[in-house]
Amino acid sequence: xxxxxxxxxxxxxxxxxxxxxxxxxxxxxxxxxxxxxxxxxxxxxxxxxxxxxxxxxxxxxxxxxxxxxxxxxxxxxxxxxxxxxxxxxxxxxxxxxxxxxxxxxxxxxxxxxxxxxxxxxxxxxxxxxxxxxxxxxxxxxxxxxxxxxxxxxxxxxxxxxxxxxxxxxxxxxxxxxxxxxxxxxxxxxxxxxxxxxxxxxxxxxxxxxxxxxxxxxxxxxxxxxxxxxxxxxxxxxxxxxxxxxxxxxxxxxxxxxxxxxxxxxxxxxxxxxxxxxxxxxxxxxxxxxxxxxxxxxxxxxxxxxxxxxxxxxxxxxxxxxxxxxxxxxxxxxxxxxxxxxxxxxxxxxxxxxxxxxxxxxxxxxxxxxxxxxxxxxxxxxxxxxxxxxxxxxxxxxxxxxxxxxxxxxxxxxxx
Amino acid sequence: xxxxxxxxxxxxxxxxxxxxxxxxxxxxxxxxxxxxxxxxxxxxxxxxxxxxxxxxxxxxxxxxxxxxxxxxxxxxxxxxxxxxxxxxxxxxxxxxxxxxxxxxxxxxxxxxxxxxxxxxxxxxxxxxxxxxxxxxxxxxxxxxxxxxxxxxxxxxxxxxxxxxxxxxxxxxxxxxxxxxxxxxxxxxxxxxxxxxxxxxxxxxxxxxxxxxxxxxxxxxxxxxxxxxxxxxxxxxxxxxxxxxxxxxxxxxxxxxxxxxxxxxxxxxxxxxxxxxxxxxxxxxxxxxxxxxxxxxxxxxxxxxxxxxxxxxxxxxxxxxxxxxxxxxxxxxxxxxxxxxxxxxxxxxxxxxxxxxxxxxxxxxxxxxxxxxxxxxxxxxxxxxxxxxxxxxxxxxxxxxxxxxxxxxxxxxxxx
Numbered sequence: 001x002x003x004x005x006x007x008x009x010x011x012x013x014x015x016x017x018x019x020x021x022x023x024x025x026x027x028x029x030x031x032x033x034x035x036x037x038x039x040x041x042x043x044x045x046x047x048x049x050x051x052x053x054x055x056x057x058x059x060x061x062x063x064x065x066x067x068x069x070x071x072x073x074x075x076x077x078x079x080x081x082x083x084x085x086x087x088x089x090x091x092x093x094x095x096x097x098x099x100x101x102x103x104x105x106x107x108x109x110x111x112x113x114x115x116x117x118x119x120x121x122x123x124x125x126x127x128x129x130x131x132x133x134x135x136x137x138x139x140x141x142x143x144x145x146x147x148x149x150x151x152x153x154x155x156x157x158x159x160x161x162x163x164x165x166x167x168x169x170x171x172x173x174x175x176x177x178x179x180x181x182x183x184x185x186x187x188x189x190x191x192x193x194x195x196x197x198x199x200x201x202x203x204x205x206x207x208x209x210x211x212x213x214x215x216x217x218x219x220x221x222x223x224x225x226x227x228x229x230x231x232x233x234x235x236x237x238x239x240x241x242x243x244x245x246x247x248x249x250x251x252x253x254x255x256x257x258x259x260x261x262x263x264x265x266x267x268x269x270x271x272x273x274x275x276x277x278x279x280x281x282x283x284x285x286x287x288x289x290x291x292x293x294x295x296x297x298x299x300x301x302x303x304x305x306x307x308x309x310x311x312x313x314x315x316x317x318x319x320x321x322x323x324x325x326x327x328x329x330x331x332x333x334x335x336x337x338x339x340x341x342x343x344x345x346x347x348x349x350x351x352x353x354x355x356x357x358x359x360x361x362x363x364x365x366x367x368x369x370x371x372x373x374x375x376x377x378x379x380x381x382x383x384x385x386x387x388x389x390x391x392x393x394x395x396x397x398x399x400x401x402x403x404x405x406x407x408x409x410x411x412x413x414x415x
Numbered sequence: 416x417x418x419x420x421x422x423x424x425x426x427x428x429x430x431x432x433x434x435x436x437x438x439x440x441x442x443x444x445x446x447x448x449x450x451x452x453x454x455x456x457x458x459x460x461x462x463x464x465x466x467x468x469x470x471x472x473x474x475x476x477x478x479x480x481x482x483x484x485x486x487x488x489x490x491x492x493x494x495x496x497x498x499x500x501x502x503x504x505x506x507x508x509x510x511x512x513x514x515x516x517x518x519x520x521x522x523x524x525x526x527x528x529x530x531x532x533x534x535x536x537x538x539x540x541x542x543x544x545x546x547x548x549x550x551x552x553x554x555x556x557x558x559x560x561x562x563x564x565x566x567x568x569x570x571x572x573x574x575x576x577x578x579x580x581x582x583x584x585x586x587x588x589x590x591x592x593x594x595x596x597x598x599x600x601x602x603x604x605x606x607x608x609x610x611x612x613x614x615x616x617x618x619x620x621x622x623x624x625x626x627x628x629x630x631x632x633x634x635x636x637x638x639x640x641x642x643x644x645x646x647x648x649x650x651x652x653x654x655x656x657x658x659x660x661x662x663x664x665x666x667x668x669x670x671x672x673x674x675x676x677x678x679x680x681x682x683x684x685x686x687x688x689x690x691x692x693x694x695x696x697x698x699x700x701x702x703x704x705x706x707x708x709x710x711x712x713x714x715x716x717x718x719x720x721x722x723x724x725x726x727x728x729x730x731x732x733x734x735x736x737x738x739x740x741x742x743x744x745x746x747x748x749x750x751x752x753x754x755x756x757x758x759x760x761x762x763x764x765x766x767x768x769x770x771x772x773x774x775x776x777x778x779x780x781x782x783x784x785x786x787x788x789x790x791x792x793x794x795x796x797x798x799x800x801x802x803x804x805x806x807x808x809x810x811x812x813x814x815x816x817x818x819x820x821x822x823x824x825x826x827x828x829x830x
Contacts, residue, residue, distance in 0.1 A: 027475045036479045043475040051470050051700065052463070059647055060442045060458040064451045064779060072647060099695025101669030102517065109556075125681055130670035130695060133683040137666035141524075141556040149681070223696070232474055232487060232699035251552035254516030255545035264784055266540055266564070268548040280514025280545060281638070284647035285466065286698035364479060369679055 004322040005315060005388075013315075013384040019308055022380040025296050026229075033386045033393075035365040038203060038343045038376025041229030041293075050292035054285060075287045076235075076256075076278055082294045083228070083237050086302060087201060087220065088211035094239045095274045096290065097256070097282055100202060100223045103238040104134040104169070106250040106277055107219035110240070111167035111196040112142065113249050118166035118195070119144045125151030128175045131200055135169060141251075158189055165195040172210070173203035173341030176368050178313075178333040180208070180341045184215040191216065196244075202226060205237075206297070207342035207378065209306045212239055219244075227342070227378055228297065230290035238277050245273055254279035296380070308379035309342040312387055316344050316375065319391040327398035332372055343376040356408035357397045363390045419737040420730060420803075428730075428799040434723055440711050441644075441796040448801045448808075450780040453618060453758050453791025456644030456708075465707035469700060490702045491650075491671075491693055497709045498643070498652050501717060502616060502635065503626035509654045510689045511705065512671070512697055515617055515638045518653040519549040519584070521665040521692055522634035525655070526582035526611040527557065528664050533581035533610070534559045540566030543590045546615055550584060556666075573604055580610040587625070588618035588756030591783050593728075593748040595623070595756045599630040606631065611659075617641060620652075621712070622757035622793070624721045627654055634659075642757070642793055643712065645705035653692050660688055669694035711795070723794035724757040727802055731759050731790065734806040742813035747787060758791045771823035772812045778805045 005013070014020060027043045028034060034042060058070040067073050080094035087094070097103070108121060119142075121135050132147070139145040145166075150157040161168060168190045173180050183199060190197045196218040204210055206227030212220055220239040224230035240248060249270070255261045256278035259271045270276040314337060320329060332345040348354055348371060355367040365375040377387070397403055420428070429435060442458045443449060449457060473485040482488050495509035502509070512518070523536060534557075536550050547562070554560045560581075565572040576583060583605045588595050598614060605612045611633040619625055621642030627635055635654040639645035655663060664685070670676045671693035674686045685691040729752060735744065747760040763769055763786060770782040780790040792802070812818055 027471075029476045029478070032478070034478060040474075040479045040482075042478060043470060048467070048470050048475070052467060055458060055463050055466050055646075055704070056442075059455075060463070061444045063444070063447070063449060063457060064455045064781065065774070066647070067455075098513070098517070099669065099697075101671075101695030102513070102667060105667060127681075129673070129679050129681060129683075132681055133668045133670055133673065136683045137668040140664070140666045140668075152681075225696070231470070232481070233696045233702075234698060234700075236695070249555070251555045252517060252520060253548045253552040253555075254514065255548055256516075258544075258548065262784075264544050266542075266544060266547055266567075268544075268551045280516030280651070281640070281648045282514075283649060283698040283701035285649075285704055286701045287648075289470070289700055359480070366479065369677075 004318045007388060010315070010384045010388045013311070017308065017384070018304055019379055022296070023383065026381040028381060031362045033363045033390045035363065035375040035377065035390060037378035038226050039366055040225055040232055041227060041378065042381065043231070044229070044293065044296065046295060047231065047289050047292040051285065051289050054288035072284050075284070075291060076282055077275065079287065079291055079294060080237055080274065082298065083205065083224070084239070086297060087205055087239065088213050089239050090213055092274055093242055094237055095277055096224065096235050096237045096287065097278045098236060100200070100221050100236040101130045101134050102252065103221040103236050104131055104198065104200070105138060106238060106252055107198045107221055108135060108138045108167060108169065110244070110248040110250045111198060111219060112138070112145065114244060114247060115166035115196060118164055119146060120165045121145065121147045121167055121169060122157060122160045122165050123147060123149055123169040124157060124171060125149040126174060126176065127171055128200065128202065131169055131171065157186070161190055161193045161195060163194055165193060167196045167198060169198045169200070171200045171203065173208070175203055176372055176374065177345055178341045178343040180339050183217065187215050187217055203341055203343070207305065207309055209302045217241065224290050229293045231286060231293065234286050234290040235282060240274060240277055250277060252279040256280060300380070305379045309377055310337040312377040312379065312382060312384065313340060313342065313344050315384060316377065316387050316391065319388065320346065320394065323391055323395045324398055342378070343374060345372045345374045347371045348373060350403055353403040353408040354397060357403040357405070358394060360408070361393050361397065363393050419733045422803060425730070425799045425803045428726065432723065432799070433719055434794055437711070437795040438798065443796060446777045448778045448805045450778060450790040450792065450805060452793035453641050454781055455640055455647055456642060456793065457796065458646070459644070459708065459711065461710060462646065462704050462707040466700065466704050469703035487699050490699070490706060491697055492690065494702065494706055494709060495652055495689065497713065498620065498639070499654070501625070501712060502620055502654065503628050504654050505628055507689055508657055509652055510692055511639065511650050511652045511702065512693045513651060515615070515636050515651040516545045516549050517667065518636040518651050519546055519613065519615070520553060521653060521667055522613045522636055523550060523553045523582060523584065525663040525665045526613060526634060527553070527560065529659060529662060530581035530611060533579055534561060535580045536560065536562045536582055536584060537572060537575045537580050538562060538564055538584040539572060539586060540564040541589055541591065542586055543615065543617065546584055546586065572601070576605055576608045576610060578609055580608060582611045582613060584613045584615070586615045586618065588623070590618055591787055591789065592760055593756045593758040595754050598632065602630045602632055618756055618758070622720065622724055624717045632656065639705050644708045646701060646708065649701050649705040650697060655689060655692055665692060667694040671695055715795070720794045724792055725752040727792040727794060727797060727799065728755060728757065728759050730799060731792065731802050731806065734803065735761065735809065738806055738810045739813055757793070758789060760787045760789045762786045763788060765818055768818040768823040769812060772818035772820070773809060775823070776808050776812065778808050
């Protein structure tokens, strides 16, 4: 699209949208334009119903028997395979369990174990911080290991990759800027130096075409509560390429990772497959909500999702730049779609206050320190008309300077 | 009680039970006598309602805003303090997060960090296995460390405790036999040798009087889905004594353990208090079910729970031994109440088949390899009459040898 669309053009895009009927499956509050699905995806009536069923029938009536009869015990691998389809992973390589942070720890330990004699973890200074914190945690248990950061120890991550590097830990889409990394190229670069890669898919799973197997990725992790809409804090996933599973070891060797968990043997004997990356008993109610949320995804073509995502973000950028030009906004995200995830960030000196003023008007995005307004675009439930209206409301907030109202100035503990 | 009670005596005990009204708060299936609350506690209508509210209102309507407005972010410490009241922990020392296995890993690492120069972890050969598996995991990251086991390396755990020992990892109540350890005495013995202790409360929290602060315990972990009735796989808890919090370090240093998680700083700086034992984003729907389940506990006197628990298990033992004497059962649990948790185990050569036959008749207990029939007694919802009827059904199953029916012979994957 080379021009700024008008309202008629926007409505025509909705009419022609092959994903438009998906919106009906979600429960979105009246009067809200939700541009924060990259932080917490919305709910759906089907999820509410399944969650109630899991509670009343499976837990309430089935009680302990439901570990077998309702398939609770196998949910992590069942849901892992279903997510696998969305991220280019054939079955048996993905399992849903624990948190993204915990899974990063497992993946980094496993990768370093597969590259003994190498002591360096490379990551991004601009990474979502928990990735770096977990790398610090891994290093705290390995006296010779150290962490080198893009933007601190060298300008680009590629310059840090040499034969000392055991593993490269990298975000597929940057959480602040929305910048997208070339998964295949960076993975190949790491492999050429003999290193392994751990990709963090938190901001790409469910929003982009991801091809882990095709890119020969070694490990990946990600969350399920953003674009996948699994519910607040729903368990994360970890992908381990089939070729590494036999040899890979991870120290969170709990009973769900045992080859025979119900034999209650005193010594740990890891499962031969992806189950070895499980640890302890998982939160079934949260898993059951995620299972219901994934029902929506089973019919979705990720190429269509990516196409619509690019169109939504492209139009948003064009409209904001056309209508809000006088008000001091600067685009922080890549202008070219090939380098952009499914979110758009603008900087502004008063980004925090503007985001609060928008939320008060029903346009929910979020603020990221120090001066970023971040807007996520989830193609399953957002209309092009939502983008149009969000920009109208943004323009009005900037033009009227309503954000200067003191009630938008106080910073909440969690943003 | 020195005699075997008759039915009238049993009914009189129910009439006099100060906890009898608590049963009304639970949702128990028709025709079920539930003696497996030591594995998965039952549901309650209030929990169903709260879970639906959390899903529909907090997630569905509040969306991302509920991290603040519904208090999601603070649930781990809020619920930790409420569990703390039940285990003798003053506020600020208990946090709900992750799984028991993960929390064992954190506690062992922290304890070993506080006892540098000591390399031994002592545990029980009869421990619930995940405790040992996690100790193996910790040791796998510490080349000089090793694990010594009661029953393998010495007959008693006390004999293993010397000045090489960094930490003693021990179950308060044995998961198979129900044997209860003396927390104060063993903790004191460890401290005299300069070691720290990690108590696993999975089979005692919500069933016994636990006094962590009074016993000068260093660390404790436990699950919330057994006697606390938090729902299948609800998140676990970890207790860290106030006196260790400033110095303790654990390597699962995720963003929820950061002093300023929403400042998104590139370097980890641990929270000064119990929050440093958190790691990643928690499963909110499961936490909200647990929160509702804890509402029941807020008014409960643990001394009354323990008193009824002892009476229930005592009567069960007496009735089984009186009525089932000819059928080859042998008591595996301690006969004296002072050494017994809230469960009773009997061995039988055909324990597996008998347990299956009982389940088919509505008496739900469980089997533990190789030959244990395990029955848990949760004082909040069990009546003395339930105990009477369960023994009647057990006696009939043994007398008629219905367990020889082939449909009770096949072993399920999960028991």
